[in-house]
Amino acid sequence: MSSVPDNAPQHCPGTQSEDAGKASACAGCPNQNICASGEASQPDPAVELIKQRLSNVKHKILILSGKGGVGKSTVTSLIGHGLASMSPDINVGILDADICGPSQPRVLGVRGEQVHNSGSGWSPVYVTDNLSLMSIGFLLGSPDDAVIWRGPKKNGMIKQFLSEVDWGDLDYLLIDTPPGTSDEHLSAVQYLAQAQVSGALLVTTPQELSLLDVRKEIDFCRKVGLRVLGVVENMSLFVCPNCKSRSEIFPATSGGAAAMCRELRVPLLGALPLEPRLARACDSGELPLSAPAAAAPAANTHDALREILDKIVAACENSSN
């Protein structure tokens, strides 16, 4: 991974270089003194702390999307609940690291719950017996409060989230990140460097606009050495509940996620339909997979989700072998 900070001048030799802080390019750089002292090349102690903290978590998955609003949080909650529903022995945690728009407490129906801090760290909120959630949403005074933080404060919160939540033993930890590739993503990847992340799962709609941004995410993953577990295409088709006709609400003019995955050689995990019942369940905080039959998503949504879950389980098992 590059050791050149974002705010570095042109021709920066990198913080790990022997010339760090001493090259002519370093003159006037705000980091020059730190680099020259050798401090910048020291590993951040948080990396080791996070490795220890997450040592009881078998599979850690980052959920990324290029664009906002493509359903990343919805898909994260569905996958989390879906994995937890496979067996009461499978323990799943969701870390809502979407610091500027934490929506998991609402989607999972635990808005207004309190998190407690004890000697062993923050306890997450339990959505079901084997599905837990930690979100900055729990720490805000009101759900309508806006979080306006600069980079260092956001990075500090990510570090705290990764190092101070007492998850207990988990089979899967899903880390729901903000849209795009920002400082927070880079920080998360750097903090998780020693924690053996299984990989990243990318969420997109079939629209070219969303796919363009997912291409950037895939490039990001490749640059930081993060394995792409696969892509989920969300809101791909709409099946009319009355006449059963199928429509592409977000047309896949360039072949959708399938064509992109073929071209970039990344796995397509599946496609979830546009399903009004999912949107309604998420708004009301009802877990769609536990909803009564009249409000539950249609069979094709369940089948699509099952296929995605099976592929995630297989990809994670593969990465730990």
Ligand SMILES: Nc1ncnc2c1ncn2[C@@H]1O[C@H](COP(=O)(O)OP(=O)(O)OP(=O)(O)O)[C@@H](O)[C@H]1O
């Ligand atoms: N498959 C789907 N069918 C119907 N509605 C959906 C589907 N997926 C997501 N939605 C709805 O789309 C809206 C946006 O979803 P969501 O909040 O999950 O997106 P997001 O990518 O996490 O957004 P952001 O990045 O801005 O937080 C929500 O109202 C959600 O209920």
